[in-house]
Amino acid sequence: MLVSALRHALELIVRGDPQLWEIVLLSLGVSGSALLLAALIGIPAGAWLGLRPFRGQAWLTTLVYTGMGFPPVVIGLLVYLLLSRQGPVGALDWLFTPTAMIMAQTILAVPLVTGVTMSAVRAVDPALRPQLRSLGATDRQIVRTVLTEARQGVLVGLVAGFGAAISEVGAVMLVGGNIEGRTRVLTTAIVLETRQGRFDVALALAAILFLLALVANALVVRLQTRLR
């Protein structure tokens, strides 16, 4: 069965099934947007947490670490409650839209990007900063340079964030609703197809998910060797 399913999967991919492409593109769009937002929030936050001691730093670090392993479905529930008709921002009518899914995935990815960036920045020798200052760098320039020094680690944080976002099921199902043609992404489609016994389609989708992850990480590794 596995073989025939795989063959069918290959057929679907080669044929370029339009419904399939819709799902793939939505997955990439939602998770890509979530990654971009998570990077915009998580990289500065990680630099801030990692560079200078301040009151409440240990507390915030604990919060970030907890967020890195937090059950996604709980985040889905919170976003659901936030966006539901009776919720605080229910008027936006975002529930069961890709926007809601981007929100959930961003919340999921931010602690990962923040936490890994923070530890990468802390791994840069603190003695570098006074040297940069004495070479004439301003505070802002110093932070930028330290982040550039920590680029390998920051990249790992982005990989982890994207991985968490694109592989998420529960939260995305809750707030997106797995609506065909609107909010169905690879993971939620796999769940549906498996439940309905269409293992070949489920496998095809799984294969694509795997390929996407492979391609994305191959690009990252190439970038990493270029950045050294």
Add this chain to the structure above:
Amino acid sequence: MSAHALPPLQKPTATTAYTLRQAAQTYVGRTVLTIGQLAIRSGEILAVVGPSGTGKSTLLRLLAFLERAALGEMTFQGRACGPDWPDQPARRRVTMVVHPPQLLRRSVHDNVAYGLRVRGTRQPAQEVAAAIRQVGLTDLAGALAPTLSSGERQRVVLARALVLRSDVLLLDEPTANLDPGNVGLIEEIIRRRNGDSGTTVVMATHNVFQARRLAQRVVLLLNGCIVEIAPTEEFFQRPRHPQTAAFVRGDMTY
């Protein structure tokens, strides 16, 4: 602060790079440096000698405006270093090379260009190439800086400071753990920069021979206090303090 009651013993003038009076630095309640008074002349090479952990680096960091003294007064080029000190233009007149050398994970060229880039120089290629040539690393300009040998790395951080043409160069152990060839090369570069441009050089070293070869004046620090400051010949030939004599003889080398 009782320091205000004291008359200034050396009036800060254009020929004075720094003056320090009753300056003290403390870390978490521990006093690591106490300077009764110290004047550093413009254009001199002053060697700060003393065993490890005696406050040499702390003194250099104060002079680099990387730290503010917990107590006391300091002037730079005739201006009092007040509470809003340092302003960015003043900071950029002084360049410190910390020890151990801190390199960026970039090419030698990009490392040497760093200070010019943060100052907004768009294409510093010519100056950078000249500085790299000066330290004899032209063939390695494209190499990843942290992969170089320790002598080469030390020359990169020196070139990175030299290219800025600051008024003051503060060098912390510029030749520690280097072979005689590299030591000679670096000393020659320092001597030439001081001679050609009149750059004030303050260098911390625990190598008394280096102090003797390079400096016009030498100051001995012990446990955060100045034991003796004198012109180099006097310091080595006729030390006034028995501890200086012992240090010069090598009885106190750690």
